[in-house]
Amino acid sequence: MEKKEIKITVARYTDLTELAEADLQLIEAAREMAKKAYAPYSGFKVGAALRLANGTIVGGSNQENASSPVGSCAERTALFWAGANFPDTAPLSIAVTAIDQSGVHAACLSPCGLCRQSLLEAEMRFKQPIRVLLDTREHVDVLDDVKSLVPLSFDGNSLISG
Numbered sequence: 001m002e003k004k005e006i007k008i009t010v011a012r013y014t015d016l017t018e019l020a021e022a023d024l025q026l027i028e029a030a031r032e033m034a035k036k037a038y039a040p041y042s043g044f045k046v047g048a049a050l051r052l053a054n055g056t057i058v059g060g061s062n063q064e065n066a067s068s069p070v071g072s073c074a075e076r077t078a079l080f081w082a083g084a085n086f087p088d089t090a091p092l093s094i095a096v097t098a099i100d101q102s103g104v105h106a107a108c109l110s111p112c113g114l115c116r117q118s119l120l121e122a123e124m125r126f127k128q129p130i131r132v133l134l135d136t137r138e139h140v141d142v143l144d145d146v147k148s149l150v151p152l153s154f155d156g157n158s159l160i161s162g
Helices: 023-034 074-085 113-126
Strands: 011-013 045-052 059-060 090-098 131-135 140-143
Touching: 023 045, 023 059, 023 074, 023 090, 023 131, 023 140, 059 074, 074 090, 074 113, 074 140, 090 113
Parallel strands: 090 131
Antiparallel strands: 011 140, 045 059, 045 090, 131 140
C-alpha cells in the first residue's frame, strides 16, 4: 500500500484592503448578484461574478425552484451565461458570496459538487486555472485554481482507456 497526502493552499484575507483592486471589484459584483437571487425556499442567496480573459465580468445568482433539482446555482448560472455569450473566452477568476434573508453574509461558503465539476470542466477546456475567491462574513479565501477544490477530480482524461 502507498499513502499520498493531498494539500491545498488557501490565502485568507481578513482585511479586504489587502486584496487587489480587480479582486475587490469581482467581490462587489458577486455581492450585487446575491441581492438578485431567487431563494424563497432556502433563504440562502448566492451571487457569483466571473472575470473573463477579455476583461468582461459576468454575474449569476442562484435561482431556486419548488422542485429543487430544477434550480440553478449562482456559479453555474454565471459560467453557462459566459459560455453561451463568449464561447471562446477563458474565465480567469470567480468570486462567490452568500447572504441570508436579512442580508448577513454567510459564515462559510464553498461551491457545491455540481459547480465544482462545471468550473473544473472550464478550467480543463481552456487549459488555464480559474482563481476562486470565496467571500464570507469574516474573510475572503482565495484559491489559485478550481483543481484545489476537487483534488481527486474526474475530467475528460478519465474517459480515455488504455
